[in-house]
Amino acid sequence: MMQTRYFYSIIIIICSVLSAITEQVDVKSSASRTEKHEMDSIWRECDLTVDELPDYYYFINAQHAHYNLTMESKAACAVKDYALDSGMENEEWELRRIYYSEDACQAYVESKTGNELYILFADSRGALPVYIIMADIRKGSKADIILQDERYSYNSMLEWYSYKDWFDGKGAEWSLNFDIAGYLHDVIYNNGFILAIYDYVDRTGKGKGATWNIDDNYTYIGRNGYIACAYCSNGVQTIRFLVDVWNKTYAVVE
Numbered sequence: 001m002m003q004t005r006y007f008y009s010i011i012i013i014i015c016s017v018l019s020a021i022t023e024q025v026d027v028k029s030s031a032s033r034t035e036k037h038e039m040d041s042i043w044r045e046c047d048l049t050v051d052e053l054p055d056y057y058y059f060i061n062a063q064h065a066h067y068n069l070t071m072e073s074k075a076a077c078a079v080k081d082y083a084l085d086s087g088m089e090n091e092e093w094e095l096r097r098i099y100y101s102e103d104a105c106q107a108y109v110e111s112k113t114g115n116e117l118y119i120l121f122a123d124s125r126g127a128l129p130v131y132i133i134m135a136d137i138r139k140g141s142k143a144d145i146i147l148q149d150e151r152y153s154y155n156s157m158l159e160w161y162s163y164k165d166w167f168d169g170k171g172a173e174w175s176l177n178f179d180i181a182g183y184l185h186d187v188i189y190n191n192g193f194i195l196a197i198y199d200y201v202d203r204t205g206k207g208k209g210a211t212w213n214i215d216d217n218y219t220y221i222g223r224n225g226y227i228a229c230a231y232c233s234n235g236v237q238t239i240r241f242l243v244d245v246w247n248k249t250y251a252v253v254e
Contacts, residue, residue: 042157046081046128054080059095075107078121078131116222132157147226147246158251166195177211184216189228192243196250207234
């Protein structure tokens with residue numbers, strides 16, 4: 001009997017060690033994916049303690065959309081980790097949307113007070129997620145980027161570029177081909193994506209001879225209407241574009 005207990009104890013210890021190693025490998029694997037996005041320096045690791053981990057009912061509409069529970073839990077971990085570090089630990093969050101593409105998940109959450117978070121997090125199995133806050137929109141003017149007469153403002157871990165010259169008709173005179181699947185949203189958003197793509201192609205030289213696809217079915221616009229996010233494809237790669245229609249700026253995640 002003692003030998004049997006000893007044997008099972010050894011098995012449990014080995015399994016625990018293997019699990020820890022697997023988690024470390026998963027974190028490193030997730031971090032390596034950031035090289036593909038060329039944004040490895042801005043991904044941040046979720047460092048919640050065991051006692052701080054959110055339960056399955058962290059979002060006020062938990063499991064409402066029947067997302068994979070692991071994916072929804074990773075989103076909750078990223079939101080709570082950021083909220084604790086940014087003075088929003090008392091906010092109640094609603095999960096509005098999750099998309100999955102290119103080995104990463106994109107989540108949009110809103111708080112009862114009207115704040116919004118646009119989050120990208122890596123699909124790191126068995127480990128806490130690494131994530132990027134693409135935009136953190138809040139009421140008031142205390143964040144870095146001002147919106148609409150200081151009624152709102154936002155912070156972002158991304159680099160933003162202006163498409164205002166294209167909006168004002170001052171951009172270079174050449175044309176791109178676009179395939180836009182429907183107009184579910186106000187034309188201001190599709191126009192913003194088109195002008196952002198013009199500036200992106202002009203700035204980087206990527207996808208100049210391609211047909212760009214913007215699918216409204218994979219476009220998300222926050223409750224306040226300032227920032228829209230969409231998957232835009234040039235036939236070679238799919239790029240996440242965020243457009244700030246108020247400031248005529250955009251950010252990309254490649």
